[in-house]
Amino acid sequence: MINILIVExxxxxxxxxxxxLQKAGYNPLTAANGEEAVNLLAxxxxxxxxxxxxxxxxxGTELLRYLKLNDIRLxxxxxxxxxxxxxxxxxxxxxxxxxxxxxVDREELLLRINAVLxxxxxxxxxxxxxxxxxxxxxxxxxxxxxxxxxMPKKEFEILFFLLSDSDRVYTKPQLMDAFWGYDSDSFPxxxxxxxxxxxxxxxxxxxxxxxxxxxxxxxxxIHVQKK
Numbered sequence: 001m002i003n004i005l006i007v008e009x010x011x012x013x014x015x016x017x018x019x020x021l022q023k024a025g026y027n028p029l030t031a032a033n034g035e036e037a038v039n040l041l042a043x044x045x046x047x048x049x050x051x052x053x054x055x056x057x058x059x060g061t062e063l064l065r066y067l068k069l070n071d072i073r074l075x076x077x078x079x080x081x082x083x084x085x086x087x088x089x090x091x092x093x094x095x096x097x098x099x100x101x102x103x104v105d106r107e108e109l110l111l112r113i114n115a116v117l118x119x120x121x122x123x124x125x126x127x128x129x130x131x132x133x134x135x136x137x138x139x140x141x142x143x144x145x146x147x148x149x150x151m152p153k154k155e156f157e158i159l160f161f162l163l164s165d166s167d168r169v170y171t172k173p174q175l176m177d178a179f180w181g182y183d184s185d186s187f188p189x190x191x192x193x194x195x196x197x198x199x200x201x202x203x204x205x206x207x208x209x210x211x212x213x214x215x216x217x218x219x220x221x222i223h224v225q226k227k
Contacts, residue, residue, distance in 0.1 A: 002047045002117065007063065009055040017050065018135070020106050025164045026113075034058025038066060046074060048117060050109075053080040053087065053098075064094035075120045077112055079104050100198045107168060111178045111197065118179075121124060121159045122146060130162060131207040131224035135160050147204050150203055155198050159220075162210055166220030169213045191218075 004026050008014045014030045021028040030043060031037040033055040040046070055059035058132045060078060067074065077098040078091045088099050088168055097116045100109065128135040133144045140156045142149045151159070158179060162170065170178075180190065196208055196219060209221035 001026045003029055003045060004035060004106055004113070005040060005044075005046045007049055007051045007055070007060065009052060011034055013052075017109075020109065022204075023165070023167065024110050024124060027124075034060065034063030034066065037063055041072065041074075048075045048077070048113065048120075050077050050079050050113075053078060053082050053091070061090060062093060062094060064091060068095050074195075075116045077109075077116060079109075093134075105159075107170070107174065110168075111170075111174055112163055112198045115178050118157060125162075126160070127162060133166060133205050133207050134164065142202060142205060144205055144207070147203065149201055151198070152202055155194055155201070159195055159198050159202065159208075159210070160218035162218060163208060163222065164220070166222050169216050169219045171217035174217070 002025075003020055005023075006014050006017050008017070008030070009032050011032075016033075017070060018028040018030060020115075029040060029046070029059065031040055034051075035058040037049065037051075038058070051060040051063060058066075063074065066072075067076070073107040076096045077100060078096050079100045079102060081089070083101045091099055097119070098112050100112060105165075123203055126137045135142050137156065137157070137160060140151050141146065141155055142151065142159070158175065161178070175191050195212075199210060207224050209211045209223070211219050213219060
């Protein structure tokens with residue numbers, strides 16, 4: 001299970017983000033300021049931090065400085081109301097991996113988390129169980145009983161992502177951003193081509209699929225009750 005630490009002084013935002021992360025298959029932990037975060041980092045294995053800037057006791061930038069000074073290399077996404085270029089420059093210079101301005105959109109946050117985890121190779125530790133089907137990111141395999149299918153990395157990651165958050169519909173541009181990046185030279189039909197290849201490979205596993213939502217995009221399709 002991937003542990004994501006939410007460092008945020010607003011308890012309502014902490015609670016909302018925790019719900020979002022739980023539904024997406026992550027294990028959220030929370031801290032009300034940077035000092036609480038430092039204490040948790042000493043006790044728990046954390047894979048990614050969501051960090052607000054303006055907090056009492058120890059601010060988000062102070063937490064970034066602490067991580068840098070102590071050579072603690074963890075993916076960090078800043079979530080803040082501060083939107084100036086100067087604030088962004090400071091955070092990125094201190095080691096932040098991404099920067100989101102509040103109010104944060106749920107879909108965008110999950111896409112950014114997935115992209116950062118993917119770049120940091122953290123996502124490879126994930127295993128997803130759906131009915132009798134297991135998706136193992138360590139081996140890029142989909143298996144059920146004696147059946148096992150190894151997939152290309154990109155195709156597996158797209159499938160894993162959609163099934164991990166199967167309640168949401170993702171547009172082609174959102175998927176392009178998450179898996180190829182905005183500056184990619186890939187053609188617009190790249191997503192459709194990958195989706196079609198994935199569907200062919202998972203035909204032996206009727207419990208999972210990818211559904212096309214006409215005029216919108218794609219969503220994970222699960223044919224068993226999720227645990």
